[in-house]
Amino acid sequence: MNALSRFFARLEGPQTLGRGPGFWIGFLIVLAGACAYPLFSDGYTVGNTVYFFTWIFMALGLSLIWGYGGALSFGQTAFFGIAGYAYGILTINFGAAYGFTFIALLFAVAIAALFAALLGYFLFFGRISGVFLGIVTLSVTLVLERFMAQTAGPEWKIGAARLNGFNGMSNMPPLTVPWPGGDIVLFPDVQLYYVVLGMLVLVYLGLRILVNSPFGNVLVAIRENPERAEMLGYDIRKYQLGTFVIGAALAGLSGVLYTSWGQYITPSSMGMTAAALPIVWVAVGGRSDLTTTLVGTITVLAVFQALTIHGSQYALVVMGIMLVLTVLLAPRGLIYALARLIARPFSKRQPGDA
Amino acid sequence: MDVGTLAFSALYQFGDAFAFLVLSACGLAVIFGMMGVINLAHGEFIMCGAYVTVSAAHAGVPLPLAILIGALVSAAVGALVEILIIRHLYDRPLDTIVATWGLSLIFTQGTLIVLGSTMAGVGTPFGSFTVGDYSYSLYRLVLCGMAVVVIAGLYALFNWTRFGVMARATIQVPHMAAALGIDTRLVYSLTFALGAGLAGLAGGLYAPTMTLVPTMGTTFIMEAFVTVVVGGADVFLGTAPAAAILAVVKATMTSWYGQLAGQIGLLMAVIIVIRVLPRGISGFLLRERA
Numbered sequence: 234m235n236a237l238s239r240f241f242a243r244l245e246g247p248q249t250l251g252r253g254p255g256f257w258i259g260f261l262i263v264l265a266g267a268c269a270y271p272l273f274s275d276g277y278t279v280g281n282t283v284y285f286f287t288w289i290f291m292a293l294g295l296s297l298i299w300g301y302g303g304a305l306s307f308g309q310t311a312f313f314g315i316a317g318y319a320y321g322i323l324t325i326n327f328g329a330a331y332g333f334t335f336i337a338l339l340f341a342v343a344i345a346a347l348f349a350a351l352l353g354y355f356l357f358f359g360r361i362s363g364v365f366l367g368i369v370t371l372s373v374t375l376v377l378e379r380f381m382a383q384t385a386g387p388e389w390k391i392g393a394a395r396l397n398g399f400n401g402m403s404n405m406p407p408l409t410v411p412w413p414g415g416d417i418v419l420f421p422d423v424q425l426y427y428v429v430l431g432m433l434v435l436v437y438l439g440l441r442i443l444v445n446s447p448f449g450n451v452l453v454a455i456r457e458n459p460e461r462a463e464m465l466g467y468d469i470r471k472y473q474l475g476t477f478v479i480g481a482a483l484a485g486l487s488g489v490l491y492t493s494w495g496q497y498i499t500p501s502s503m504g505m506t507a508a509a510l511p512i513v514w515v516a517v518g519g520r521s522d523l524t525t526t527l528v529g530t531i532t533v534l535a536v537f538q539a540l541t542i543h544g545s546q547y548a549l550v551v552m553g554i555m556l557v558l559t560v561l562l563a564p565r566g567l568i569y570a571l572a573r574l575i576a577r578p579f580s581k582r583q584p585g586d587a
Numbered sequence: 588m589d590v591g592t593l594a595f596s597a598l599y600q601f602g603d604a605f606a607f608l609v610l611s612a613c614g615l616a617v618i619f620g621m622m623g624v625i626n627l628a629h630g631e632f633i634m635c636g637a638y639v640t641v642s643a644a645h646a647g648v649p650l651p652l653a654i655l656i657g658a659l660v661s662a663a664v665g666a667l668v669e670i671l672i673i674r675h676l677y678d679r680p681l682d683t684i685v686a687t688w689g690l691s692l693i694f695t696q697g698t699l700i701v702l703g704s705t706m707a708g709v710g711t712p713f714g715s716f717t718v719g720d721y722s723y724s725l726y727r728l729v730l731c732g733m734a735v736v737v738i739a740g741l742y743a744l745f746n747w748t749r750f751g752v753m754a755r756a757t758i759q760v761p762h763m764a765a766a767l768g769i770d771t772r773l774v775y776s777l778t779f780a781l782g783a784g785l786a787g788l789a790g791g792l793y794a795p796t797m798t799l800v801p802t803m804g805t806t807f808i809m810e811a812f813v814t815v816v817v818g819g820a821d822v823f824l825g826t827a828p829a830a831a832i833l834a835v836v837k838a839t840m841t842s843w844y845g846q847l848a849g850q851i852g853l854l855m856a857v858i859i860v861i862r863v864l865p866r867g868i869s870g871f872l873l874r875e876r877a
Contacts, residue, residue: 305681352858359862364625367684368812369857371627375809376854383847505805506695509688516685549696556689560682561675 244438246445248301248453250522250572267430271423280421280494285534286429287490292514292530293440293523294483300520301444302476303456304362308352308370309484309511311377314503316345316485317492318381318396321405326392329406329416338408338489345485346478353477357470362459374508381500401499408493421494429490436483440523443479452476484511506549513556519569529568595718600842603727604849605834606734609827610792611807612814613737614785616826619815621758621778623680624673627687629786629811630804631694636661636787637794637803638698644709654791658784665783669776677775691804698801706799730792737785738827745822754778809850810837813857819867828868832856 245252251260271279291309298306319341327333352373356366385398396402408425410417419425443449454462455469463469492498501507518529533555540548563570615629626632640657644650668690676683713725745751756764757774765771789807797803814833818825836856841849864871 303681305684355858355862361861364619364623364680364684365816365861367681368625368627369816369861372809372812372816372854372857375805376850379847379850505802506692509692512685512688546696546700550693550700553689553692553696556692557672557686560686560689561672564679564682 243445244441246449248444248449249441249524250569251524264434268427271426276422279423279426283421283426283429284491284494285531285538286426286433287487287494288511288514288534289433289487289527289530290436290490291484291487291511292518292526293436294480294487295511295515296518296520296523296526297440297444297483298476298480299515300522300526301449301452301456302473303459304357304473304477305364305367306370306477306480307367307508307512308349308374309480310503310508311370311374312345312349312481312484313488313491314377314381314498314500315348315488316341317488317498317502318402319344320489320492321402321498322391322394324405325394325402329409329418330411332409332411334406334408334493335410338486338493341489342482342485345488346482349478349481350474353474353481357473357477360470371508374503375505378500378503381503399500401497401501403497405492405496407496408490419493425494432486432490436486437523437527444523448472448475509556510552513552515566517555517559517567519566519572521565522569522572525566525568525572528572529566532568592718592721596721597838597842599723599727600838601834602731604837604841605830606727606731607793608810608814608830608833608837609734609738610730610789611786612811612818612826612830613741613822614782614787614789615808615811616815616818616822617741617785618779618782620820620822620825621754621782622677622775623820624677624683624779625680625687625815626779626782627684627808628668628690628694629687629782630806630808631691632661632665632783632786632804633790633793633807634694634698634801634804635664636790637797637799638702638706638790639787640791640794641706641709641799645707650709650712650795654788654794657791657794658788661787661790662780662784665786666776666780668783669779673779674772674775695801695804702801704800708797708799709795711795724796726795733792734830737788738823742823750774750777810853813853816857817860817867819864819869819871821869821873824872825867825869828872832868 241257270282274282291313295306295309298304320337323337323340324334327337352370356369361369381396382399384396385400387395389396389398394402394405406418408419408428410419410424410428417424419428444452451462451467451472454465455467455472459469488498488502491502514530514533515526517533518527519525533552537548537552540551559567611633614632615626618624618626618629636654636657638657639660640650640653643653643656648656672686672690673683676686711724711726713729715722715724717723745755753764753769754774754777756767757769757771761771764774790803793807797806814826814829817833818827818829833853833856836852837849840852860867
């Protein structure tokens with residue numbers, strides 16, 4: 234019991250909304266609901282829900298970089314794409330036997346993280362911050378998209394994997410769990426749902442521990458005032474680089490799961506429009522908190538999906554309007570504002586509250 | 588093929604790249620340099636200028652006048668955007684980026700919905716001429732001249748006119764300028780409109796050379812970003828030299844390995860430059876001078 238309460242203590246802190254038994258009971262109820270959900274639905278709908286879930290990792294990573302670290306990165310989809318393509322190239326070449334797909338997942342995420350480390354080194358050690366960081370990461374993303382879009386010719390292949398230019402790569406094997414008596418292939422269905430849900434819970438709790446740790450506190454200190462954090466003796470460049478790499482790895486995880494979910498990846502998943510969407514989810518949800526980001530991402534994706542049925546062109550206009558209105562009217566995020574409103578009567582004010 | 592034609596070919600490609608970088612970046616650079624705001628809808632103002640120019644040309648307006656109309660309409664849209672959105676966000680530069688990105692989504696998709704996926708263009712005027720074995724488009728030379736005219740015009744505007752003095756005063760110490768009776772809000776609006784108008788001008792000038800699609804703005808913005816990042820906050824000491832240096836990189840890489848290599852070369856250059864000169868060329872020059 235003592236160990237358990239110490240574990241919960243590490244999940245809570247000034248950097249996250251939601252604390253105390255009330256919040257965690259609610260969390261368990263939502264989790265139980267999420268676990269029970271496939272029982273009340275069919276495989277196809279559950280598979281679509283997984284599609285929502287795959288994006289959340291990228292959103293949480295952006296929340297960490299932007300909301301907690303104060304560094305606005307537009308490069309999330311670049312890492313998403315790199316990891317997605319890496320997963321495709323690896324699995325098409327080496328197949329899915331012996332659980333290799335999960336090794337490919339790790340490699341793909343590592344490649345995205347490595348790329349982020351390289352880019353981040355130049356950015357943060359060059360002390361690029363604020364608006365320049367945004368436009369440099371966006372430029373990288375756009376160039377990467379154009380590079381992948383021109384790989385249509387037969388000379389663009391790595392091993393057996395053709396890159397296929399604008400049409401993108403397809404037919405890579407989905408994630409496969411090696412199992413005695415036949416591998417379990419994780420098609421977009423109930424099994425994949427539970428695997429991704431498990432990952433999501435782990436990542437969410439892991440990030441809560443991270444942002445409430447000394448690392449997270451320094452990160453928020455850097456966001457609030459970089460000079461002050463530096464005067465206090467922290468090498469802010471290392472903290473920012475670390476955050477950037479973690480966020481990129483999460484975007485990479487999204488990329489791998491997306492690629493494995495639909496068994497395809499195209500350059501347009503890195504384009505201007507695709508790059509804007511994570512910003513919309515995170516900004517509308519409330520970038521400075523993990524829980525609001527998570528709820529916001531699911532909400533916005535659900536709205537987007539509902540609108541897409543009536544025409545995806547209009548859906549993007551609505552996304553744009555939503556983004557502009559959020560910035561103007563609720564700069565900390567709609568879900569965040571809502572959460573503060575609900576939480577106010579229940580909680581005493583804490584020293585960390587704004 | 589003798590040295591002369593080779594040199595001309597290299598110079599032509601340099602001039603072409605230089606013109607493209609200057610014209611696509613100057614609107615962004617004016618807004619960033621004067622207001623510290625990065626306008627992510629920059630590409631959409633370019634698109635707006637191009638569309639209006641071509642529509643006007645189709646309606647029978649002569650091309651130079653059509654380009655002017657395109658620039659003016661973009662400027663008007665820019666002023667509107669400043670009053671409705673940007674004005675409220677001056678103390679939050681990161682949020683301005685996000686809001687203008689939202690605008691960019693709205694403009695791109697809105698154009699797609701209202702005007703369809705493509706629009707009939709106008710032909711490139713003036714024809715071509717030959718030097719040695721190659722033929723060159725005369726219009727590209729006109730663009731190159733326009734780039735120089737735009738820089739000279741901006742220099743004149745900011746140094747020799749009343750608006751320029753008021754704008755520079757507002758940028759340096761806003762509350763002091765306000766105390767001296769300058770309507771700083773109006774100055775900001777006009778500066779933003781100027782930047783948007785320059786973007787529209789770029790769109791209008793390049794409209795005859797490219798296909799008109801709602802996403803055409805993205806063709807320009809990467810170059811515009813790179814030039815502004817390398818140049819830093821000053822339009823004259825930053826954007827112009829940055830465009831000249833980057834034009835060499837771009838023209839060299841493009842003629843060796845193609846269009847995309849040119850862009851990758853630009854990106855590499857910018858990443859190296861920010862590591863060495865984080866405040867851009869103008870930051871470096873101004874510190875040297877001070």
